[in-house]
Amino acid sequence: KQKVFAVANQKGGVGKTTTAINLATGLAAVGLKILLIDLDPQGNASTGLGIEKSDRSINSYSVISGETNISDAIRKSKIPNLDIIVATVDLLGAEIELIDQDQRGYKLDKQIKSLKKQLKYDFILIDCPPALGILTLNALTAADSVLVPLQCEFFALEGLSQLMKTVEMVKLSFNPSLKLEGIILTMFDKRNNLSEQVADDARKNLGATVFDTVIPRNVRVSEAPSHGIPALLYDHKCSGSVAYMNLAKEFIERESVA
Amino acid sequence: KQKVFAVANQKGGVGKTTTAINLATGLAAVGLKILLIDLDPQGNASTGLGIEKSDRSINSYSVISGETNISDAIRKSKIPNLDIIVATVDLLGAEIELIDQDQRGYKLDKQIKSLKKQLKYDFILIDCPPALGILTLNALTAADSVLVPLQCEFFALEGLSQLMKTVEMVKLSFNPSLKLEGIILTMFDKRNNLSEQVADDARKNLGATVFDTVIPRNVRVSEAPSHGIPALLYDHKCSGSVAYMNLAKEFIERESVA
Ligand SMILES: Nc1ncnc2c1ncn2[C@@H]1O[C@H](COP(=O)(O)OP(=O)(O)OP(=O)(O)O)[C@@H](O)[C@H]1O
Ligand SMILES: Nc1ncnc2c1ncn2[C@@H]1O[C@H](COP(=O)(O)OP(=O)(O)OP(=O)(O)O)[C@@H](O)[C@H]1O
Numbered sequence: 001k002q003k004v005f006a007v008a009n010q011k012g013g014v015g016k017t018t019t020a021i022n023l024a025t026g027l028a029a030v031g032l033k034i035l036l037i038d039l040d041p042q043g044n045a046s047t048g049l050g051i052e053k054s055d056r057s058i059n060s061y062s063v064i065s066g067e068t069n070i071s072d073a074i075r076k077s078k079i080p081n082l083d084i085i086v087a088t089v090d091l092l093g094a095e096i097e098l099i100d101q102d103q104r105g106y107k108l109d110k111q112i113k114s115l116k117k118q119l120k121y122d123f124i125l126i127d128c129p130p131a132l133g134i135l136t137l138n139a140l141t142a143a144d145s146v147l148v149p150l151q152c153e154f155f156a157l158e159g160l161s162q163l164m165k166t167v168e169m170v171k172l173s174f175n176p177s178l179k180l181e182g183i184i185l186t187m188f189d190k191r192n193n194l195s196e197q198v199a200d201d202a203r204k205n206l207g208a209t210v211f212d213t214v215i216p217r218n219v220r221v222s223e224a225p226s227h228g229i230p231a232l233l234y235d236h237k238c239s240g241s242v243a244y245m246n247l248a249k250e251f252i253e254r255e256s257v258a
Numbered sequence: 259k260q261k262v263f264a265v266a267n268q269k270g271g272v273g274k275t276t277t278a279i280n281l282a283t284g285l286a287a288v289g290l291k292i293l294l295i296d297l298d299p300q301g302n303a304s305t306g307l308g309i310e311k312s313d314r315s316i317n318s319y320s321v322i323s324g325e326t327n328i329s330d331a332i333r334k335s336k337i338p339n340l341d342i343i344v345a346t347v348d349l350l351g352a353e354i355e356l357i358d359q360d361q362r363g364y365k366l367d368k369q370i371k372s373l374k375k376q377l378k379y380d381f382i383l384i385d386c387p388p389a390l391g392i393l394t395l396n397a398l399t400a401a402d403s404v405l406v407p408l409q410c411e412f413f414a415l416e417g418l419s420q421l422m423k424t425v426e427m428v429k430l431s432f433n434p435s436l437k438l439e440g441i442i443l444t445m446f447d448k449r450n451n452l453s454e455q456v457a458d459d460a461r462k463n464l465g466a467t468v469f470d471t472v473i474p475r476n477v478r479v480s481e482a483p484s485h486g487i488p489a490l491l492y493d494h495k496c497s498g499s500v501a502y503m504n505l506a507k508e509f510i511e512r513e514s515v516a
């Protein structure tokens with residue numbers, strides 16, 4: 001119980017936040033208790049779940065800096081079974097402030113471990129910024145497993161090997177039990193060959209770690225955040241929402257056999 | 259002469275690298291002497307111009323760390339009038355190594371200033387990573403002006419105010435003459451309302467700082483990097499290339515009246 005997943009990829013704009021929000025919502029929709037931690041100074045996951053910037057005085061920076069106990073930073077979202085810890089631009093300060101501290105990589109892990117005793121959640125998802133800095137390090141150290149959204153584009157594929165090296169490094173020096181949960185193909189556009197090529201390449205090189213479910217490019221998915229709700233609520237029948245619901249089911253199946 | 263531009267936006271995947279490569283190519287095509295500096299540890303601009311990862315022993319990390327003199331790190335690209343300084347993942351080290359140094363924000367600026375005496379280039383473009391860390395700080399401190407690619411999506415618009423605050427902060431503490439060159443709307447998809455809304459919003463709030471030229475979403479643009487050449491060479495007739503050529507012309511016009 002209470003397995004922790006980092007949603008990470010240093011390549012920008014690959015669908016980390018969109019996957020974190022919609023996978024969390026899909027899992028909550030089938031009754032699992034989910035906590036989403038927004039660890040990106042941009043605070044997109046917090047906005048995508050409708051929490052105003054003015055309403056984020058207790059946030060993931062307060063948790064990582066040790067100012068606040070994690071259970072005091074958790075709040076309910078509009079979605080049943082889905083709680084969130086929001087993010088603000090204060091997180092930018094964490095990169096500088098933590099750099100000299102010995103335990104800089106373990107700040108989040110310590111806080112999440114203190115939650116473990118309460119066993120409130122089935123899964124905890126952490127949305128990471130597009131960088132391999134101290135924030136992503138904290139997420140990878142606190143995680144049992146890494147979920148990697150991979151946009152079906154050439155530059156995104158190029159960055160994958162660097163991400164895998166970083167996961168190995170974190171495994172060696174910070175978190176020996178860190179695993180790769182899987183690669184999720186996102187923004188697949190059936191109208192162009194490039195998506196097909198990237199998907200084939202990924203499956204050829206990474207085999208079964210690539211989820212069967214592919215998330216299509218679907219404008220309804222990118223419209224949802226401006227309404228402060230996940231795509232699954234904004235338009236549950238669109239191709240993007242159906243895909244995220246299938247991803248949640250596949251995710252649960254993989255977990256139960258793991 | 260020798261004006262320096264940082265191509266920056268902490269939001270990931272908004273078209274920084276694609277704009278840096280294709281604007282640089284468009285400017286070089288009309289005879290201007292251009293230097294492109296890849297300051298992203300992902301090294302996408304270097305890959306997009308066809309330079310293998312194995313051929314990057316002298317790079318922007320060697321420049322920023324002071325190991326190499328900037329003029330020894332410059333090399334010719336396949337494009338006439340376009341030179342490049344490549345990037346490797348070594349740049350990730352710069353974030354940690356420079357943090358304690360007083361002059362951490364001025365490393366690139368000092369090196370570029372030493373180039374000024376030779377007056378070899380009309381424009382220098384710096385491709386930034388998706389973060390507001392030391393690398394982007396170095397680019398903003400070395401720059402005369404900032405070019406901001408803005409993807410026509412909701413999350414991208416949300417990040418703009420944070421970027422403007424950062425530019426102001428850099429202006430106050432590091433580089434008083436830093437200006438905003440302009441905002442370039444990218445990946446505009448005429449098939450959906452969201453693009454239209456974001457473009458209208460941006461023009462309403464930012465007025466004339468938004469370039470007239472809008473870059474459309476065009477799959478040929480995203481195919482070009484896998485061939486190691488700019489879209490302008492890969493398919494000069496596609497809508498993306500035509501738009502980048504128009505952007506280069508508008509850029510030159512704006513410069514000559516400035
Ligand atoms: N399946 C999809 N179809 C269409 N648009 C999508 C899809 N997934 C994500 N998007 C849009 O693409 C953009 C990038 O996605 P998102 O912000 O989730 O990526 P990210 O990896 O979290 O970015 P960053 O690196 O900045 O954190 C967003 O504007 C989002 O709305
Ligand atoms: N006009 C366009 N039409 C279609 N695809 C595009 C366009 N511009 C960029 N892309 C593609 O979108 C993706 C993101 O673009 P790019 O990598 O240039 O953004 P970036 O801001 O540099 O990303 P990062 O934040 O990771 O540095 C790339 O796969 C690129 O090929």
Ligand SMILES: [Mg+2]
Pocket residue numbers: 016017018040044128129
């Ligand atoms: Mg994100």
Ligand SMILES: [Mg+2]
Pocket residue numbers: 274275276298302386387
């Ligand atoms: Mg880039």
